[in-house]
Amino acid sequence: MSLLESIRIALNALAVNKLRAALTMLGIIIGVGAVIALLSVGYGFEAYIIQQFSGLGSNLLFVFPGQLEPGSSPIRRVGQRVQPLTLGDAEAIADPFQVSGVVAVAAEYSRNGTIVRGNRELATYIIGAPPQYQSVRNFNLTLGEFISQEHVNARSRVAVLGAQPARRLFDADEYPIGQTVKLNDVPFRVIGVLAEKGGGPFGNQDNVVIIPISTAQTRLFRAPVVRGELAVSLIFIQAASQEVMDAVADQVTALLRERHRISFRDDDDFSIISQSDLIKVFGDFTAVFTIVLGAIAGISLVVGGIGIMNIMLVSVTERTREIGIRKAVGARRRDILLQFLVEAVVLALIGGALGIAFGYACSLLVAQLAGLNTIVRLEAILLATLFSAAVGLFFGIYPATRAAQLNPIDALRYE
Template sequence: MLFWTTVRVALQSLYSSGLRSFLAMLGIIIGVGAVISMLAVGAGAQMEVTQKVSNMGTNLLSVRPTRSRSQGAAGAARQNLTLEDAQSLLAIPQIAEVAPIVRDQGQIKYYEQNAPASIIGTAVTYFSTRSLQTERGRIFTEFETEKSMRVVVIGSTLATELFDTTDPLGENIRINGEDFRVIGILKAKGDRDRDNPDQAVIVPYTVAMKKMMGATRIQDIDVRGAENCDMTAIQNDITLMLRKQHNLLPDTDNDFQVFNQAELLETASEVSRTFTVLLGSIAGISMVVGGIGIMNMMLLTVSERTREIGVRKAIGGQNKDILLQFLLESILISCLGGVLGIVFGCGVAVAIENFAGYPTVLEMNSILFALIISTAVGIFFGFYPAWRAAQLDPIEALRWE
């Protein structure tokens, strides 16, 4: 009874000082909004990783050169993997397939049509390590690879962009000035990492290295373990094998890294992690600023209502009644801010998904979490003003004009 009367009075007093309440809430709104959108981005990235891992199977590994830190441009990839390295890995018993990969970017032309695409030069095995299937046509063969034949399998998006209504199969396209015959079109994947096959052309690595890129080194090696293999053991075996291949002394660091699928995708979602950190710090700062805003408003409220506090005490209100009343008021205001913040955060999450292209997932847990956080802020920053109110001397308070 007393509780509901108190809630009602608190709501009325918040309502009657509308703009002031809203301004005091603003920090909480922004803070909770940031928390909600941060968690949504995080959950979205997590979902994407999980989904991909389960799509691709957990027995895929990727070998990449270690990013050099010592040389000028941080993160520039070294090129130290060779076809022989890839070949050597086949000696490891638990490894089922190995696919060497070289990459480039280029313009793809079909008569007057022109589109940018990533060029992937690889072996036949790539299609199985990455679970790529053709929508129409076929993938290239080992024979075609061996003979460096100019055949290409193209991504679905690219096919539409270049060919519109024409049937691409059997047509010649020009990749960085070299003619290739289209033999297959991939099924759409809808990915957006750097090997997005929808916007790629896949050619035999032999052609890619010799004719197009003039490369002797490869960039990645995809490795697929046999069914039910021990991935940790394979990772160790690869490390040992490549150290031997690269003639590394026992005290030198690896010049390559072996990623499993989960690690690989986590690297891919690094950007969304940056988002998370950014939003997290905005959230933290806003919550503190918001809390201070609420505290400020509550101190003002307490001093404005000193006389009311005196009256309440005179007619029998205990210190704890007064404390509870003002604490409830600050909790209400921060919770209201929290609810508005949740709405705001959901909006931000939708915007991130639509404009930045990162998948977001709104979870019930994060909404609960946001409510708990805002309640905690209300209690923490509302306690001091409420305590001050409770400690007022009734005689002094009644005399206050």
């Protein structure tokens, strides 16, 4: 008996009891639909994260004080003092004779703070930054200008507002440039407003206020002095290209170890993380997230498969006499086995096909409601299809084997 013949017989058998077939398929439809929809959310989330990191600026390396190795806890070694990074470190990195392949270096000194204007107040993140910060971090201005070298040299009390503080502190018809705001009770003149950027790996990139780094270090906050230089929180390094990033990181490591006088036995007291490291770390996290989502959805597929097995067992019992007749006229065991197996797989595959459509619709709905760009990938569809076929096969084997092993004499007598 050919496979085509088996499929025809299976479709006929399913057509006899359409409601039952539909309900059985429903389990698979929901299962496959859930796999497709949840995986699309997971993939969409991954893509969102990657996009956020890319928006940070290109070919970036971040230098943090202390060990921030992803995966390991930031517990310092006993007896090893962590030295903060300093402006001198940033200047040394920017020196092309010491580190090659660097386009721009920007240090920041940042603290949490409050911004007040009149009776409006907002908790925000105050970043002291040099002029290069704008290009390194990819900030665009909607109004005014960014911090200039003169502002840094003069330790001016000027501020560039992020999109969020600008919106919260100023009405739509007010022109913020030239107005005065108070940062931690110190008055500052607004000279610029940043364009909207969206959330990022270091929190909300829109709820920030940027002031000259010298002002932040000495006038607004009191930055510690190490080796006669002012400390910074973080150094951004923009490399010339993706290819030189590893080389830059190696040179920076050697330079900072020397500057921090770290003996060869000791670990670095700073960490250099590249954008791709961050994407990888968060990517690993989101991949786990996606797998968990998929696994949860997979459970419903297994439940759907048990539904198929249940119905197939009922079907075998109901059709005992039919099996007897088929055997009497020459059907071999494998003909009967194939017939019921194909029936289960056809159930699962039709359910799978409808489930793909259902899952696709669900992912579009999520995209509409949550604003997340859900992605239905081909491999998710293949996975769901293969899985549903496997479910049909696996849960069809037992009922089909039972059918195939029926004794024709007993089967013919069955009432």
